[in-house]
Amino acid sequence: MPLMFFLKLYARFAALVMLVLVVCVALFVGVNSVRSQFWHERFPEPLMRWLQSDPDAAERYHWLGTLYDFEVTSPDELTLSPVTLERLGYDQIVSLASPAGYRILAAGPGGRVLQMEFDDPYQEVAEAVA
Numbered sequence: 001m002p003l004m005f006f007l008k009l010y011a012r013f014a015a016l017v018m019l020v021l022v023v024c025v026a027l028f029v030g031v032n033s034v035r036s037q038f039w040h041e042r043f044p045e046p047l048m049r050w051l052q053s054d055p056d057a058a059e060r061y062h063w064l065g066t067l068y069d070f071e072v073t074s075p076d077e078l079t080l081s082p083v084t085l086e087r088l089g090y091d092q093i094v095s096l097a098s099p100a101g102y103r104i105l106a107a108g109p110g111g112r113v114l115q116m117e118f119d120d121p122y123q124e125v126a127e128a129v130a
Contacts, residue, residue, distance in 0.1 A: 040095035040102055044125045048093050048106040048114060055109045068128060069117040072108055078115075080105075088113060095121075 051057045051064075057072065064070035075085060084105070087094050094105040101119035108114040118124040 037095065040121060041093050041104075043121055044095075044104045044116070044118070045093045047125055047129055048104060048116075051114055052106050052108055057108070057114065064116065064128060068124060069115075071115050072112050073115065075111070075113050078113060 051061065051070075054060060058065070058070070061070065075088070080088075084094050084096070088105060088107045091107055096103045096105065098117065100117055102117070102121050104116050104118065104121075106114045116128075
C-alpha cells in the first residue's frame with residue numbers, strides 16, 4: 001500500500017475526531033447554559049413564592065430592599081422582553097443575568113412584578129430566607 005493512502009486515511013480520522021470534539025463541546029456548552037438557567041430560577045423559587053403570597057411584601061419586608069434591592073413594580077416600568085412577560089404571565093420565576101449578578105422576577109399580586117437582585121444567589125437567598 002502506498003504511503004499517501006495511509007496519510008489521507010489518518011487525516012480523515014483526525015478530521016472526524018475534531019468534528020466529534022467540536023460537536024461535544026457545543027453540546028456541553030448548550031446543556032450547561034440551560035442547566036445553569038434552570039438552577040438560577042429554581043433555587044430562589046421558595047423565597048419568591050413566599051413573597052408573592054403576601055400582598056404587602058414591600059412594606060412588611062422593607063429590609064429586603066436595602067440588602068437585595070427588593071422592589072414591587074408595575075410591568076410597564078420595566079423593560080422586559082415579550083418572552084419574559086409571557087413567562088411572568090404563566091406565574092413562573094424568571095432569572096435574568098445582569099452586570100451586578102442575577103435579577104429574579106416573579107409575578108406579584110394585582111399584576112405587579114416582584115424583583116430582587118443577588119450577586120451570589122446561593123449565599124444571598126439562604127441569608128434572605130434565614
